[in-house]
Amino acid sequence: MPQYLALTYTADVDWWAPEQAEELAEYRRFGVDFAGQVKASAVLHPTSTATVVRVEGARGGPVITTDGPYAETKEALTGYYLIEAEDLEAAVKIAAEIPAAWGGAVEVRPVIIAK
Template sequence: MKYLCLVYSEEEKLHSLPESPKDAECLAYANSLLESGHLLGGEPLESVQTATTVRVRGGKVSVTDGPFAETKEQLAGFYLIDARDLNEAIHIAAKIPPARVGSIEVRPIRELKP
């Protein structure tokens, strides 16, 4: 089953705390997931300052600079994984390095039905 592991963190803390993961550690973990057949895809995201939000209401398009919501934590990246069940997905998510300074939201992928 496919799961999306969404990495959330306060942007300024993601790279500034002593326990903050370095890119090399995140890349090494991603490579280990790839080798084990669990990683289907994943990427870190640029700063929340680069975000653009698009909404369509009543047929009118609205474009706003910044993230979709004002929150303490922002989406920092994602891992798309293949796991046998939620327990295995949680086990994989718990080892994602930024979990030490933020949180990982684990969500099953819903397949679209034609």
């Protein structure tokens, strides 16, 4: 069955903070409702914990790291779901049920499975 990666973009918040409890419950409900189609998922720490890695020049060149978010944006990449679905249309229907889609965005991309 084809797989799709649903990347969630929302406000960059601490999901474990008490004020996020109601929204976090919606994500848990999604996980229960679509347990058969969701093969993996994760929540990312805030972008302030990110480290950007670049290699100067070609492979083997000096490694340059930058702390903090790559770009200042209203919505940040905050998590992902690996979804199995018959086709893109079915994956989009599932993605529309992810709470991030209700006020942020969900990007759905087909996954290439190496043989």
